[in-house]
Amino acid sequence: MNITRVTSNKGFVLGLLGLILVLLATLPLYAPGYTPVLMTSFFMYIVLSVSWTLFSSPTGYMSLATAAFFGVGIYTAAMLGKDVPLSVFIIVGGLISSIVAILVGALTLRLKGVYFAIFTFGLVMLIPQLLVFWELHVYGTRGRFVVVIDYNTIYYAMLIISMILMVAAYLIRRSKYGLALQSIGEYEEAAAHTGINVTMIKVITFAVSAFFIGAAGATMATRWTYVDPYIAFNPLFSFLPVLMAIFGGMRQLSGPIIGAIIFAYLQEKLITTFTELYMLIFGIVLVVAILYLPNGLMGLILRLWKRIQGGQHANT
Amino acid sequence: MPILEGEGVTKYFGGLAAVSNVDFHVEQGEIVGLIGPNGAGKTTLFNLISGALVPKSGVIKFKDKNITRLKPHQICRMGVARTFQSVKVFANMPVMQNVLLGSLFGVSIGISSAGASREATELLEFVGLSAVRATPAKDLTLVNQKRVEVARALATKPELLLLDELMAGLNTTEVAQAMELVTRIRDKGITIFMIEHVMKAIMGVCDRIMVLHHGEKIAEGTPQEIATSKTVIDVYLGE
Numbered sequence: 001m002n003i004t005r006v007t008s009n010k011g012f013v014l015g016l017l018g019l020i021l022v023l024l025a026t027l028p029l030y031a032p033g034y035t036p037v038l039m040t041s042f043f044m045y046i047v048l049s050v051s052w053t054l055f056s057s058p059t060g061y062m063s064l065a066t067a068a069f070f071g072v073g074i075y076t077a078a079m080l081g082k083d084v085p086l087s088v089f090i091i092v093g094g095l096i097s098s099i100v101a102i103l104v105g106a107l108t109l110r111l112k113g114v115y116f117a118i119f120t121f122g123l124v125m126l127i128p129q130l131l132v133f134w135e136l137h138v139y140g141t142r143g144r145f146v147v148v149i150d151y152n153t154i155y156y157a158m159l160i161i162s163m164i165l166m167v168a169a170y171l172i173r174r175s176k177y178g179l180a181l182q183s184i185g186e187y188e189e190a191a192a193h194t195g196i197n198v199t200m201i202k203v204i205t206f207a208v209s210a211f212f213i214g215a216a217g218a219t220m221a222t223r224w225t226y227v228d229p230y231i232a233f234n235p236l237f238s239f240l241p242v243l244m245a246i247f248g249g250m251r252q253l254s255g256p257i258i259g260a261i262i263f264a265y266l267q268e269k270l271i272t273t274f275t276e277l278y279m280l281i282f283g284i285v286l287v288v289a290i291l292y293l294p295n296g297l298m299g300l301i302l303r304l305w306k307r308i309q310g311g312q313h314a315n316t
Numbered sequence: 317m318p319i320l321e322g323e324g325v326t327k328y329f330g331g332l333a334a335v336s337n338v339d340f341h342v343e344q345g346e347i348v349g350l351i352g353p354n355g356a357g358k359t360t361l362f363n364l365i366s367g368a369l370v371p372k373s374g375v376i377k378f379k380d381k382n383i384t385r386l387k388p389h390q391i392c393r394m395g396v397a398r399t400f401q402s403v404k405v406f407a408n409m410p411v412m413q414n415v416l417l418g419s420l421f422g423v424s425i426g427i428s429s430a431g432a433s434r435e436a437t438e439l440l441e442f443v444g445l446s447a448v449r450a451t452p453a454k455d456l457t458l459v460n461q462k463r464v465e466v467a468r469a470l471a472t473k474p475e476l477l478l479l480d481e482l483m484a485g486l487n488t489t490e491v492a493q494a495m496e497l498v499t500r501i502r503d504k505g506i507t508i509f510m511i512e513h514v515m516k517a518i519m520g521v522c523d524r525i526m527v528l529h530h531g532e533k534i535a536e537g538t539p540q541e542i543a544t545s546k547t548v549i550d551v552y553l554g555e
Binding site: 183186189 | 405429468
């Protein structure tokens with residue numbers, strides 16, 4: 001392989017990423033109003049799908065707890081928002097989500113396949129019921145108002161959370177823990193007999209993933225003014241990240257990012273222009289993606305790219 | 317002092333005693349064979365030693381330390397590695413990464429990544445897989461997948477290696493190569509405890525053989541003693 005080309009490629013990629021970051025950081029200056037609001041929801045979906053992929057893709061444990069962690073973040077913001085600054089309740093929201101993930105993970109990560117998926121989804125059903133029960137009995141009300149924060153601040157908060165998450169996801173994938181997570185997905189029993197503390201690695205990764213989802217929930221809560229448990233724990237937030245990751249492709253870090261952006265954009269456009277057909281078109285896109293893009297959009301792009309390059313690195 | 321020692325090891329599956337009150341010991345530097353008819357409890361005994369199962373009663377000691385209730389990864393990091401009867405490679409990962417994981421998480425956990433790659437490369441050379449280091453493990457033949465398992469186990473730097481039917485499904489040439497590999501592993505100073513059905517192999521390389529039948533130890537001795545023991549011939553060797 002040509003080493004100079006690889007280095008210059010790397011420099012190019014870093015430069016491009018730096019440029020994108022600068023453009024994003026200055027966005028509210030040249031594109032005020034609607035754009036930062038739209039971008040905030042892009043970042044929210046990026047955080048959800050990248051966090052989901054971080055744990056579920058290498059290990060093969062299909063988590064449907066995303067909406068639960070997201071809701072825990074939202075409710076943390078709703079309860080603390082008036083008393084502490086934004087950065088504090090974002091971090092607390094993330095931490096509480098992590099703690100829930102550790103408890104749930106320690107209990108359920110021995111469950112395999114569909115049992116794990118169903119259990120995690122059970123959380124999305126259970127937690128809001130508990131919250132409703134608790135609110136009705138303690139306060140005699142259901143739901144609560146969330147502190148309002150201006151949308152540029154929210155935009156920056158989501159930007160920072162996404163950037164930290166992407167760096168974390170990149171480092172984990174490249175580290176020996178990334179390799180260990182993959183080996184757990186391949187053959188958990190063999191991984192354990194190779195010296196890997198499978199329970200600990202699974203629980204910690206699940207908790208890291210939950211932290212970012214909870215932090216995103218705490219941030220986004222401030223956009224909704226009023227939340228009740230059923231709004232906060234919307235099951236759709238368990239499924240959308242999975243769909244986005246499958247659509248974008250899970251083999252590369254860029255897959256869930258691209259998937260999230262395209263889906264979020266589609267959703268925005270379809271809701272405003274084809275209100276009635278929105279879910280129908282959404283569904284068709286997904287079916288086509290699963291049938292014809294087994295490795296997602298990024299898988300397709302990479303395959304085309306290899307063909308253009310003449311396929312000099314045949315894959316075996 | 318034996319490197320591995322078991323006293324009264326017992327494991328039930330429901331009402332069935334898979335391993336029943338078995339005493340065993342493996343001395344440092346030995347190659348010990350474990351034979352017995354199907355369902356005799358051989359693999360169960362390996363699962364008990366390596367921590368995949370917990371015995372109902374009895375004590376297993378490795379280098380005089382009680383390992384009976386430790387988790388598989390803890391036992392591995394103490395220096396006991398194993399392979400599996402049905403091959404369990406990380407199928408979609410390249411051969412090199414399969415072995416690398418052993419170096420990274422085994423006895424010398426905390427090793428630098430450069431050191432781990434160097435070790436893994438040497439081990440691939442040792443088992444004869446250097447040419448396919450970048451190939452996903454699932455694309456290898458059975459014999460090569462078994463070599464991957466051996467290399468991955470060796471990468472964890474064991475003092476004791478448990479080989480579960482290394483030779484099953486191999487042809488005559490491959491069996492000869494595998495026997496030679498087993499001797500070379502012992503020459504590295506690694507003690508070997510192996511389950512085997514291929515009689516020629518087990519008689520050829522083992523210093524001592526243990527026979528299990530219905531979960532009980534029915535005989536133990538040198539290959540000659542086992543081959544001529546009336547009990548063993550009755551239950552196992554036949555004729």
